[in-house]
Amino acid sequence: MSADKLECLFERFTGDSPIFLNHDVLRHDFIPDELPHREDEILRFGEVLAPSLRNLKCSNLFVYGKTGTGKTAVARHVLGRLYRKGLEVGRRINVCYINCRTVGTEYRVVSAMCSTLGIKIPFTGLATAEVLKRFKSCLEFLGSPFIVVLDEVDVLVRNYGDGILYTLTRINEELKNSRLTVVGISNDLYFKEMLDPRVLSSLSEEEMVFKPYTAEQIRDILLQRVRLAFRPGVFPESTLNLCSALAASEHGDARRALDLVRVAGEIAERQGYPIVREEHVYEAKRKIEHDRVFEVLSTLPLHSKILLYVLYVESPHHEITSGRLYESYRSLCGRLGVEVLTQRRVSSLLNELAMLGIVNTQIANLGRYGRTKRIKIKVSPKTLEKVFSEDPHLSDVFHGGVVKGF
DNA sequence: CGTCCACAGGAATGACGGGCGG
DNA sequence: CCGCCCGTCATTCCTGTGGACG
Numbered sequence: 001m002s003a004d005k006l007e008c009l010f011e012r013f014t015g016d017s018p019i020f021l022n023h024d025v026l027r028h029d030f031i032p033d034e035l036p037h038r039e040d041e042i043l044r045f046g047e048v049l050a051p052s053l054r055n056l057k058c059s060n061l062f063v064y065g066k067t068g069t070g071k072t073a074v075a076r077h078v079l080g081r082l083y084r085k086g087l088e089v090g091r092r093i094n095v096c097y098i099n100c101r102t103v104g105t106e107y108r109v110v111s112a113m114c115s116t117l118g119i120k121i122p123f124t125g126l127a128t129a130e131v132l133k134r135f136k137s138c139l140e141f142l143g144s145p146f147i148v149v150l151d152e153v154d155v156l157v158r159n160y161g162d163g164i165l166y167t168l169t170r171i172n173e174e175l176k177n178s179r180l181t182v183v184g185i186s187n188d189l190y191f192k193e194m195l196d197p198r199v200l201s202s203l204s205e206e207e208m209v210f211k212p213y214t215a216e217q218i219r220d221i222l223l224q225r226v227r228l229a230f231r232p233g234v235f236p237e238s239t240l241n242l243c244s245a246l247a248a249s250e251h252g253d254a255r256r257a258l259d260l261v262r263v264a265g266e267i268a269e270r271q272g273y274p275i276v277r278e279e280h281v282y283e284a285k286r287k288i289e290h291d292r293v294f295e296v297l298s299t300l301p302l303h304s305k306i307l308l309y310v311l312y313v314e315s316p317h318h319e320i321t322s323g324r325l326y327e328s329y330r331s332l333c334g335r336l337g338v339e340v341l342t343q344r345r346v347s348s349l350l351n352e353l354a355m356l357g358i359v360n361t362q363i364a365n366l367g368r369y370g371r372t373k374r375i376k377i378k379v380s381p382k383t384l385e386k387v388f389s390e391d392p393h394l395s396d397v398f399h400g401g402v403v404k405g406f
Numbered sequence: 407c408g409t410c411c412a413c414a415g416g417a418a419t420g421a422c423g424g425g426c427g428g
Numbered sequence: 429c430c431g432c433c434c435g436t437c438a439t440t441c442c443t444g445t446g447g448a449c450g
Contacts, residue, residue, distance in 0.1 A: 341438070
């Protein structure tokens with residue numbers, strides 16, 4: 001790119017955007033003042049948590065519904081309002097939102113709870129029980145209510161069991177001055193079956209179900225955001241309708257709908273169009289899918305990437321058995337000068353890849369010829385190639401063109 | 407009809423980097 | 429500084445399994 005073109009590019013970003021008024025309202029972490037078609041849910045949520053304003057124990061709450069049905073937005077909205085109301089009447093209400101997919105382990109959940117109280121916790125080195133002890137004594141000292149929202153709590157329970165939930169729901173028995181309320185949010189409707197009955201009964205003192213949005217409801221949501229986000233006349237109705245229709249066909253996921261709107265706008269802006277057209281939406285759809293997968297893949301641990309590389313080379317379109325995969329994996333590790341993990345470990349990594357939806361696996365019994373797992377990759381070669389070429393360990397092998405024959 | 411293949415996946419254990427209290 | 433404990437990631441050891449083969 002010549003310097004002049006670059007200058008042009010920069011110049012376009014120095015002035016106000018011809019497309020966007022406020023790009024931020026389309027981001028995931030933006031919580032609008034009004035959530036269309038979730039008024040009832042907000043009230044219910046508020047009813048359950050309001051007693052904290054009197055420093056009373058609230059019922060624990062369990063929320064479930066598919067992705068993009070507004071669970072997180074409602075929770076954060078109510079939490080924010082409650083917190084501000086607390087300030088207004090001079091009562092400290094500790095609110096803590098935790099996404100268990102990002103936070104990941106019991107230890108990190110408890111330390112996140114500590115950090116909303118202002119306690120610094122080292123990222124390793126302490127027993128979880130010790131961190132919990134500090135949390136309890138600090139909360140007891142403050143004497144104020146604490147509300148913790150565990151978003152995607154099913155992920156945590158699947159990996160670590162329901163021990164932490166059991167501890168958290170019983171913690172009130174040891175607190176004299178303060179109250180802990182647990183709100184669990186789950187995408188998985190069958191999550192309840194993983195819970196110990198005692199945990200289930202105390203966690204779901206109150207329950208809410210979020211239904212998917214209909215196409216019309218998604219349209220309303222988009223309309224609200226589009227008005228805030230774009231300059232007048234930039235985002236035509238036909239484009240908006242297309243976005244709602246595409247999202248509604250994907251189980252009424254409002255988040256995906258907003259992604260479509262945002263990315264379509266970005267594409268239009270980058271290409272210098274004065275309005276966002278339907279073709280930009282289709283392009284946005286492709287880009288989102290690609291970016292999502294790429295993001296997941298590129299943050300994978302090295303050995304998982306090596307496994308993907310083997311799958312990419314050996315059988316981009318067909319299945320491979322776990323035994324053959326492991327053999328190829330070993331030889332590639334040798335070539336890369338990387339230590340080789342055991343078969344057992346590789347098996348676990350493979351299960352993680354399957355969980356992420358990157359590969360399909362299926363156990364196959366071949367009778368006399370043993371039992372194996374058939375593995376098939378689900379990611380497009382193009383995305384994989386991009387991941388490999390950007391990985392410091394794999395780019396050499398990949399760029400060297402020595403794709404076959406290791 | 408029993409055997410036995412070639413793995414799956416659970417449990418126990420170890421190495422490592424790190425914080426804590428004394 | 430030391431001895432101890434922790435969480436995490438990996439290894440080692442192990443039992444389990446469905447069906448083609450003999």
